[in-house]
Amino acid sequence: MNGVILNYDELVKGYWEGLNTQLRKFSTGYEFLDLWVPDSDHTSSIFNIIDAASSHGLNSFSINVTNAEVAQSLDVEELKKAAGAGGQVAISHEKGGGLLIAVTIERQTAWTTLGMGDVPSLYRLVFNYETAVGDFECSLTEMPPFVLAESSSDGAVLKALIDPSSHLVAETGFRGRLAPVSRRLVNELCHIMKGKPVNECGDHAVIFLEHALRDKSQRRLNSGITTPRNSWFVFKELTHLVREMADDYRRKTKYDDRQNFYLPASSPQWQRASDSNKLELVREAAALFCKAKEILASSIVVKEIVRSSRVMIEVDLNVWKDSEPFLLELEVYLRKQVELALSIFCEETPDLNKMRWDRPAVKSQVAKPKVFSAALEASSN
Amino acid sequence: MDKDPRYQLGNPKLKDLILDGTKIEWHLDRVRAWERGERIAPITIDMALTRACNYGCGFCYAKLQENERKSITREVIFNFLEDCAEIGVKAISFVSDGESTISPVFVDAVKKGHELGLSMSVATNALVLNRRKLEEIMPCLTYLRVNFSGGEPKRYAEIMGVPEKWFFQVCQNITDMMEIKRKNNLDVTVGMQMVLMPQDADQVIPLAKLGKKLRPDYLIIKHCSDNEDGALGVNYAGYKGLYDILREAEAYSDDEYMVKVKWSKIEQEGKRNYQRCYGAPFILQMSGSGLVAPCGPLFNEQYKKFHIGNITENRFKDIWQSDKYWEVMNYLASPEFNAQNMCGSLCLQHMVNEKLDAYMKDKIELVTPTGSPPAHINFV
Numbered sequence: 001m002n003g004v005i006l007n008y009d010e011l012v013k014g015y016w017e018g019l020n021t022q023l024r025k026f027s028t029g030y031e032f033l034d035l036w037v038p039d040s041d042h043t044s045s046i047f048n049i050i051d052a053a054s055s056h057g058l059n060s061f062s063i064n065v066t067n068a069e070v071a072q073s074l075d076v077e078e079l080k081k082a083a084g085a086g087g088q089v090a091i092s093h094e095k096g097g098g099l100l101i102a103v104t105i106e107r108q109t110a111w112t113t114l115g116m117g118d119v120p121s122l123y124r125l126v127f128n129y130e131t132a133v134g135d136f137e138c139s140l141t142e143m144p145p146f147v148l149a150e151s152s153s154d155g156a157v158l159k160a161l162i163d164p165s166s167h168l169v170a171e172t173g174f175r176g177r178l179a180p181v182s183r184r185l186v187n188e189l190c191h192i193m194k195g196k197p198v199n200e201c202g203d204h205a206v207i208f209l210e211h212a213l214r215d216k217s218q219r220r221l222n223s224g225i226t227t228p229r230n231s232w233f234v235f236k237e238l239t240h241l242v243r244e245m246a247d248d249y250r251r252k253t254k255y256d257d258r259q260n261f262y263l264p265a266s267s268p269q270w271q272r273a274s275d276s277n278k279l280e281l282v283r284e285a286a287a288l289f290c291k292a293k294e295i296l297a298s299s300i301v302v303k304e305i306v307r308s309s310r311v312m313i314e315v316d317l318n319v320w321k322d323s324e325p326f327l328l329e330l331e332v333y334l335r336k337q338v339e340l341a342l343s344i345f346c347e348e349t350p351d352l353n354k355m356r357w358d359r360p361a362v363k364s365q366v367a368k369p370k371v372f373s374a375a376l377e378a379s380s381n
Numbered sequence: 382m383d384k385d386p387r388y389q390l391g392n393p394k395l396k397d398l399i400l401d402g403t404k405i406e407w408h409l410d411r412v413r414a415w416e417r418g419e420r421i422a423p424i425t426i427d428m429a430l431t432r433a434c435n436y437g438c439g440f441c442y443a444k445l446q447e448n449e450r451k452s453i454t455r456e457v458i459f460n461f462l463e464d465c466a467e468i469g470v471k472a473i474s475f476v477s478d479g480e481s482t483i484s485p486v487f488v489d490a491v492k493k494g495h496e497l498g499l500s501m502s503v504a505t506n507a508l509v510l511n512r513r514k515l516e517e518i519m520p521c522l523t524y525l526r527v528n529f530s531g532g533e534p535k536r537y538a539e540i541m542g543v544p545e546k547w548f549f550q551v552c553q554n555i556t557d558m559m560e561i562k563r564k565n566n567l568d569v570t571v572g573m574q575m576v577l578m579p580q581d582a583d584q585v586i587p588l589a590k591l592g593k594k595l596r597p598d599y600l601i602i603k604h605c606s607d608n609e610d611g612a613l614g615v616n617y618a619g620y621k622g623l624y625d626i627l628r629e630a631e632a633y634s635d636d637e638y639m640v641k642v643k644w645s646k647i648e649q650e651g652k653r654n655y656q657r658c659y660g661a662p663f664i665l666q667m668s669g670s671g672l673v674a675p676c677g678p679l680f681n682e683q684y685k686k687f688h689i690g691n692i693t694e695n696r697f698k699d700i701w702q703s704d705k706y707w708e709v710m711n712y713l714a715s716p717e718f719n720a721q722n723m724c725g726s727l728c729l730q731h732m733v734n735e736k737l738d739a740y741m742k743d744k745i746e747l748v749t750p751t752g753s754p755p756a757h758i759n760f761v
Contacts, residue, residue, distance in 0.1 A: 005419055060417075203742050207715075207716050211715055211716050211717075220418075220711070221418070222419070223418065223419065223420045223707065224415060224420045224421060224662070225418060225707075225710060225711055226418060226714075227416070227418075227714065229416060229741070230416060230417055231418075239743075258744065259654055260655075261654075261721060263722055315685070322690075323703065323705055324705065325709055328686050328687075328708065330686075335717070343723065344686060345684070346682055346683050346685040347682065347683060348682065349681055351446075351447045
């Protein structure tokens with residue numbers, strides 16, 4: 001099976017229900033299906049799903065048809081052609097007469113020649129704005145004592161000047177024939193890498209890139225865990241590019257420590273701020289978060305900030321829907337708006353089992369169960 | 382494992398036990414599904430039937446895990462076990478957070494899980510596991526582990542916060558376990574476990590000797606976990622000075638009794654070499670209050686942000702299918718989360734995390750292992 005798994009029967013059922021329950025902003029919940037309308041002919045209907053997904057940039061997904069009657073009505077041979085040349089549709093029979101249709105669409109586009117149409121809408125938002133991270137397109141050259149490490153892929157070259165005493169990436173740059181979208185991606189990547197240890201870049205730079213580019217207001221492409229490997233194919237290519245660069249550095253310096261305990265420091269502004277300023281900043285941001293969520297600001301009370309990073313809060317849980325991870329959203333919001341090092345905590349509940357903390361006095365002379373007592377004494381002699 | 386003596390008494394053989402490692406590679410179908418971004422059912426769920434405990438161990442991590450108490454009734458646990466079987470959970474361990482054997486639904490829960498085809502296991506102080514209960518549950522269990530952190534009655538009582546006479550009662554119960562196992566030729570593995578605080582090192586050898594007399598299948602000696610603030614005061618550097626004693630304890634192993642030190646964790650001195658937590662979707666932990674949270678160290682109310690639901694209020698399969706469940710799991714795998722500074726030391730998911738993190742960093746390949754499957758395969 002592949003990344004996204006759609007339950008066809010639920011999708012159709014939900015679609016019909018939605019027509020009666022959603023007045024405006026009608027949607028299936030999957031943005032890549034915004035252009036899809038179910039067809040009374042189920043083969044056409046599934047063809048349309050594959051078309052919609054393909055035009056959205058989704059490379060691989062599966063459609064689970066659980067209803068045996070619907071499954072039987074499908075023209076399986078016709079569906080096998082749905083992925084087009086180079087693509088693949090694998091159909092397997094499931095328990096209860098259902099079918100699992102796994103679709104893989106072969107992309108002809110190289111990651112270096114991406115146009116806006118190739119960008120899944122989940123990652124498109126950032127491309128609508130000018131970059132605020134500076135321009136990293138340049139030809140870095142040797143600059144001792146820094147070590148120049150590089151890697152290439154499809155004509156793009158990534159370079160980094162790395163300080164061999166600290167293994168920190170002092171400068172990054174790229175060059176090559178890159179389409180604007182591809183150039184922007186590598187540029188963002190260079191920005192993420194700059195100033196970080198080379199191991200951190202190899203381990204996590206692309207995870208950060210994927211996270212930064214993703215439009216969080218949209219549903220993920222995967223129903224489970226999203227990683228650079230299972231989202232947009234470009235992230236795999238960039239991961240390869242960064243790790244090759246890190247390997248080049250290791251080869252040139254014989255640096256073989258792969259441990260990574262990198263933790264970014266608090267911003268200088270945050271470090272300089274007084275405790276009361278910090279509290280004020282966080283309270284303001286929390287109020288804005290509530291406003292954005294259209295919830296009373298008093299439903300989140302920021303009590304204090306412990307050790308400059310722990311935001312202690314009280315939450316009125318009656319106001320917030322328990323089905324939403326709003327506290328995680330708040331945490332992300334505070335990090336974005338105020339300071340990266342912040343984490344939120346509710347009040348700790350102490351252990352109510354007094355015995356675990358406050359043990360009873362131990363009596364040394366006690367009755368022993370007869371059988372074991374005898375066995376123990378005999379064996380210890 | 383090659384150095385471990387072959388165990389001839391029953392099945393599983395001692396050499397097939399993985400006491401210091403992970404079996405995640407034996408579940409590559411689920412790993413691949415996770416990698417593709419599918420919603421996978423946990424392979425193992427570690428949970429408790431209550432938060433309460435009749436012991437008062439000083440090192441008990443559960444005292445840091447307090448959250449709103451709710452009762453796991455017979456109906457709740459039966460519904461839960463049925464949901465687990467339905468969605469594809471393979472094993473349930475009653476280990477974390479509370480002493481499950483003091484719950485009135487304990488015996489029924491073990492039997493029900495077994496009937497449903499789930500692998501079941503228990504870690505317990507074993508005080509209330511009398512012979513009648515043991516006869517009922519042991520045929521249903523994959524393993525039964527007795528928490529036993531002192532080799533001498535007085536020290537056992539001090540370390541575990543109980544009257545000395547309980548030492549003898551539990552020893553008797555272990556003797557009964559082994560008798561029942563032999564008599565009925567059961568597959569269940571019976572073990573003892575010492576949670577070692579460096580200051581209790583005087584008990585390592587007495588316990589290894591005691592185990593040799595009681596004859597469980599194994600004795601495992603492990604580190605003590607602590608939270609990110611070091612609330613339990615575990616001195617990880619202190620373990621280094623105990624290596625000779627620990628090696629001496631391992632030398633008490635014989636053909637039918639293995640003493641094993643969890644070296645992998647002890648040698649790491651409480652440090653993690655990864656930042657993302659990928660393990661929770663594979664090994665989920667649930668509090669004895671019914672709370673569903675990714676792991677034990679996040680049970681306390683202060684980590685409310687990670688709390689997903691409660692099986693006393695909602696069916697587990699609905700909680701598992703919910704967006705909130707997957708939002709929390711995604712958060713742990715995202716750059717927003719850093720296990721190195723946001724978690725306590727060396728959790729249950731640690732080895733799975735380590736393996737999957739290395740895989741995601743292209744440091745290792747994951748391939749289906751060859752050879753015979755290990756014992757307790759569903760307890761990853």
